[in-house]
Amino acid sequence: MFYSRQTSLRLHEEHLATIQLWGRLEQSIAARVAEAELDALLRNCSAALAEEVTRHFEFEERELFTRLAEAGDGDIAELLTEEHETIRSAAHALRELLALPQPDAAARRQLGALGLELAERLVAHVQKEEMALLPALEDLLDEETDRELALAYANS
Amino acid sequence: MIPITAGARGRLLPVSLPMRYFGAAAAFQVLAWALLLASADAIVEFAGGLGPVFAALHLLTLGVLAVTAVGASLQMLPVATRQPVRSVAAAKWVWWLFTPGVLLFAAAAADYRPQLMAGGALAVLAALGVFAWLLFANLRAARGMPAIRAYGWAALLSLLGMLVLGMTVVTHYERGVALDRTAFALAHLLLASYGFMGLLALGFSCFMLPMFALAPPPSGRWASVTLALAVAALLVALVASFFGRHPPALALACLLGLAAAIAHVAMMERSLRSRLRPPLGAAFLLVRVSWGCLVASLLLGGGIALDWLPQRLVVLFGVLLVPGWLLTFLLAVLQKIIPFLASVHAGAAGRGPALVSSLTPERTLAAHRLLHLAALGLLVTGVITGLVAIVQAALALALAAAITFAAFFIFVLLRLRGTKGSADVLQPSN
Numbered sequence: 255m256f257y258s259r260q261t262s263l264r265l266h267e268e269h270l271a272t273i274q275l276w277g278r279l280e281q282s283i284a285a286r287v288a289e290a291e292l293d294a295l296l297r298n299c300s301a302a303l304a305e306e307v308t309r310h311f312e313f314e315e316r317e318l319f320t321r322l323a324e325a326g327d328g329d330i331a332e333l334l335t336e337e338h339e340t341i342r343s344a345a346h347a348l349r350e351l352l353a354l355p356q357p358d359a360a361a362r363r364q365l366g367a368l369g370l371e372l373a374e375r376l377v378a379h380v381q382k383e384e385m386a387l388l389p390a391l392e393d394l395l396d397e398e399t400d401r402e403l404a405l406a407y408a409n410s
Numbered sequence: 411m412i413p414i415t416a417g418a419r420g421r422l423l424p425v426s427l428p429m430r431y432f433g434a435a436a437a438f439q440v441l442a443w444a445l446l447l448a449s450a451d452a453i454v455e456f457a458g459g460l461g462p463v464f465a466a467l468h469l470l471t472l473g474v475l476a477v478t479a480v481g482a483s484l485q486m487l488p489v490a491t492r493q494p495v496r497s498v499a500a501a502k503w504v505w506w507l508f509t510p511g512v513l514l515f516a517a518a519a520a521d522y523r524p525q526l527m528a529g530g531a532l533a534v535l536a537a538l539g540v541f542a543w544l545l546f547a548n549l550r551a552a553r554g555m556p557a558i559r560a561y562g563w564a565a566l567l568s569l570l571g572m573l574v575l576g577m578t579v580v581t582h583y584e585r586g587v588a589l590d591r592t593a594f595a596l597a598h599l600l601l602a603s604y605g606f607m608g609l610l611a612l613g614f615s616c617f618m619l620p621m622f623a624l625a626p627p628p629s630g631r632w633a634s635v636t637l638a639l640a641v642a643a644l645l646v647a648l649v650a651s652f653f654g655r656h657p658p659a660l661a662l663a664c665l666l667g668l669a670a671a672i673a674h675v676a677m678m679e680r681s682l683r684s685r686l687r688p689p690l691g692a693a694f695l696l697v698r699v700s701w702g703c704l705v706a707s708l709l710l711g712g713g714i715a716l717d718w719l720p721q722r723l724v725v726l727f728g729v730l731l732v733p734g735w736l737l738t739f740l741l742a743v744l745q746k747i748i749p750f751l752a753s754v755h756a757g758a759a760g761r762g763p764a765l766v767s768s769l770t771p772e773r774t775l776a777a778h779r780l781l782h783l784a785a786l787g788l789l790v791t792g793v794i795t796g797l798v799a800i801v802q803a804a805l806a807l808a809l810a811a812a813i814t815f816a817a818f819f820i821f822v823l824l825r826l827r828g829t830k831g832s833a834d835v836l837q838p839s840n
Contacts, residue, residue, distance in 0.1 A: 381624065
């Protein structure tokens with residue numbers, strides 16, 4: 255997809271990074287890598303997600319979904335917001351599990367399952383945003399607004 | 411909370427709308443293969459004309475392919491063109507006219523009753539006419555994705571031409587109007603398969619397959635070149651159909667079509683190679699088989715047109731074209747799109763959106779793929795060898811595949827219903 259808006263391009267680049275990181279996690283779980291290696295990767299994913307949840311999600315909800323709703327796509331904005339909420343809640347659960355000092359076998363299983371669930375949710379969410387949100391921004395943002403939003407996002 | 415009964419103001423349709431089309435397609439597929447199995451001995455020698463094979467062919471083309479194309483277009487086109495469906499009520503009416511229309515048309519054709527067939531054809535004409543208006547309204551106001559819009563326009567023109575020619579042939583059967591039936595039937599077949607269905611399939615591929623594979627979409631320039639080649643092939647074939655089925659012209663049409671098909675496959679494979687996640691998913695096996703059948707149908711068509719291959723292989727051409735290319739491709743897309751759409755609507759009870767994997771019965775789908783591909787392989791073998799027993803075995807497998815696919819669809823509906831709490835999104839609102 256060719257994006258003429260800086261805001262779309264920034265979000266798209268972050269989507270690519272998200273898919274690559276969580277794809278690695280999926281592959282590692284499937285390949286049954288060593289516990290220490292998986293823990294390190296899960297911590298990376300969790301840290302990246304914390305950043306994504308606060309910065310990327312909040313920016314979208316504050317600046318973009320409102321515009322999407324005003325343009326008549328309120329249903330898509332609501333769907334994406336609901337997915338954000340679900341991902342936030344799963345991300346919180348992941349952080350709590352990773353914070354356990356000595357996770358037992360059940361907690362480990364839960365970690366793996368939660369990692370896979372988050373990977374699937376994030377990929378599906380990215381798919382929807384790439385399909386419905388980013389193309390719509392091409393219409394919704396004029397050049398000046400795009401510049402202001404891109405700058406605000408870079409400084410956030 | 412997702413407004414599950416959203417109207418035309420947004421691009422997300424109520425889930426019952428696309429699902430009713432996909433459900434009809436699943437049911438018609440079972441009916442089509444059952445009818446073909448009951449008349450297996452007539453397939454090898456089929457050369458057109460009314461009867462069970464004709465009826466089953468239209469159950470597949472209208473009942474499965476066209477119904478799926480309408481349902482998928484209603485939900486996916488607004489996403490691609492950034493335009494909502496003009497009227498949700500009209501989109502529902504299309505289904506209410508189309509489904510009984512196809513049933514009446516097929517039943518009457520199977521029973522050699524052209525008068526009744528005309529009634530079904532009129533209902534189908536009205537339904538597709540309304541759909542053509544919805545498609546027109548959407549494309550006229552569309553923004554973005556110019557190549558996909560161009561495919562949409564070409565498919566819309568093919569649909570209109572197909573309807574006019576189809577009604578002309580029905581009038582010929584019903585009232586005995588004199589015309590070159592073979593020429594009209596051939597032109598109708600070309601516009602319906604390579605035109606309406608084929609161009610929609612190629613156009614949507616540029617949007618949907620990269621989306622499912624998380625790959626960059628193919629270059630708009632290449633998509634336009636492919637479309638130009640496909641349209642040129644179609645025009646040459648149509649002119650040749652009405653002017654004595656001139657063999658070199660038909661062969662030229664096949665050659666142009668082959669160039670379009672190869673360009674499309676190369677373009678899509680290039681896009682898929684750049685995907686962000688390595689696993690493509692098993693549905694893409696069906697996509698690739700369908701592409702192989704498309705290329706094979708054009709090679710075979712050219713060979714038959716030039717008399718390099720025996721005329722009796724025209725049935726094989728039909729097998730490669732309808733169940734081979736179009737049906738296999740649509741079943742692949744439906745395996746992805748039905749759970750995806752269901753997941754979008756499955757979280758309204760406050761539990762968050764459902765995971766696509768929880769709505770995808772992998773074993774059922776694997777069994778379906780195995781049965782469908784085995785049926786296709788056996789059908790090709792049976793038609794080439796002319797052995798009815800092989801054809802019968804193929805049709806039995808195809809029927810089993812269709813039932814398995816229907817089971818997959820029912821599983822998704824039940825899971826969707828189970829995630830809804832008190833809200834029953836599967837109840838059509840009219």
